[in-house]
Amino acid sequence: MTGEAARQAWLDWLAQERRASPHTVEAYGRDVRDLLEFLTRHLGATPDLAALSALRLADLRGFLAARAAEGASNATRARQLAAIRGFLRFLSRREGKAPVAVAGLRGPRRKPPLPRALSxxxxxxxxxxxxxxxxxxxxxxxxxxxxxxxxxxxxxxxxxxxxxxxxxxxxxxxxxxxxxxxxxxxxxxxxxxxxxxxxxxxxxxxxxxxxxxxxxxxxxxxxxxxxxxxxxxxxxxxxxxxxxxxxxxxxxxxxxxxHSFATHLLAGGADLRSIQELLGHASLSTTQRYTAVDTEGLLATWRMAHPRADR
Incomplete structure (x- = not known):
């Protein structure tokens, strides 16, 4: 079985048996196609079922590194790794092959988006x-x-x-x-x-x-x-x-x-512990995101106001 045939079998299984949405099937299909294209370059030949079963962690790390070099974000690479894990588990169960040891591969950490406050x-x-x-x-x-x-x-x-x-x-x-x-x-x-x-x-x-x-x-x-x-x-x-x-x-x-409530309080001099209590955050680390927002605002002001900021 070729890698492309294995990919299509997995996508059919996702759509028909797991009832995955068309958007999920399409996105996961692109993710695994990216892996197969990388392996074709990396291995020097189109991967088949045997090649997929013989993958090493170093091969998958190489794929993630290549995607990062192409500009893929942490969130994109994390999603691609999740898709690849599902694909390889499917092949292991369906074809009776030894599972690829991907459990020890940690994906890129997703950077939580900063809250967007209003003026x-x-x-x-x-x-x-x-x-x-x-x-x-x-x-x-x-x-x-x-x-x-x-x-x-x-x-x-x-x-x-x-x-x-x-x-x-x-x-x-x-x-x-x-x-x-x-x-x-x-x-x-x-x-x-x-x-x-x-x-x-x-x-x-x-x-x-x-x-x-x-x-x-x-x-x-x-x-x-x-x-x-x-x-x-x-x-x-x-x-x-x-x-x-x-x-x-x-x-x-x-x-x-x-978000604006918290950001404007912080800019006005309120301390993080007080803002945490007012927002009802269980963890102070959640509230600390607003310090990054305030820092970005300070940097934007500095860039606009300092005469040498454009140099």
Whole structure:
């Protein structure tokens, strides 16, 4: 059996028996094809089943090194290694060949993407601007929906909540003007935290409750058009619609408001431990990602401001 025939048999198995999506089958097929093309150059001949069974860790390391030299990212090479592992395990089981010792091969470490924060002006715009721009005449929207979205987005940025945490609040949880009560949020893993609430957030929520029909204490704080708890996908669509009207960057999402909350606190002098508590991160290492964002901002300012930065 040729290597290409083995690849096609594996892809057929993925599609028919494992019910893998067409996108997965296509991506994994490219990954294994890249390996076969490398082995043709590396071994000096088109690989067959025997050659694939005789692969060494050094051969696979050579493939990953070659892909890195071609500009493949860590994430791409990690995915390719996962595909190759699956392919070789399939051949081992299907053809009765000794398994290739790939378990000891560690893939490239994926570098987690840095959070993308909004500028302070753009983040504030989601609270103040969305209430003013109800929508265009082509997409009219009731005033109560504008008040709801303004309250929700102001809360996300003002308190750093996850969208699921904000939408999980009930009317009884609503922080209102004149009250000093902080929000008690139940985050991931059932971990509770106390989040202070800014006056502007209280005012936005009060403006929303003034238009919300029948606000009973045990009902959801944020409602959809059918009177049920607002769905996260609907909130995300509202943000997409609004950011296009306001000319705000496309990376502005509900979660970007949470990132902006943390990034702007750090830039203003808050310490990491406090930000960790406010965000509800279990590990400080998760919060430390924001130091890289702040450093990038400082470097960008330096490049623009220093007279010798372009040399």
């Amino acid at each position: 302070p002006a753009d983040a504030r715009e989601f609270g103040t601007g969305i209430a003013a721009i109800r929508m265009t005449e082509a997409t009219p929207r009731p005033q109560w929906q504008a008040a709801r979205d303004a309250a929700l987005f102001t809360l996300l940025y003002g308190s750093g909540l996850r969208i699921s945490e904000a939408l999980g609040l009930d009317v009884r949880d609503a922080p209102l003007p004149g009250s000093e009560t902080a929000l008690r949020i139940m985050g991931k893993g059932g971990k509770a935290r106390i989040v202070p609430v800014l006056p502007v957030v209280r005012e936005a929520i009060a403006a929303w409750l003034a238009q919300r029909p029948g606000a009973e204490p045990d009902e959801p704080l944020f409602l959809g058009v059918r009177g049920e708890r607002l769905d996260a996908a609907v909130a995300q669509k509202s943000m997409r619609d609004y950011r296009r009207l306001a000319g705000i960057p496309e990376h502005a999402t509900p979660h970007a408001l949470r």
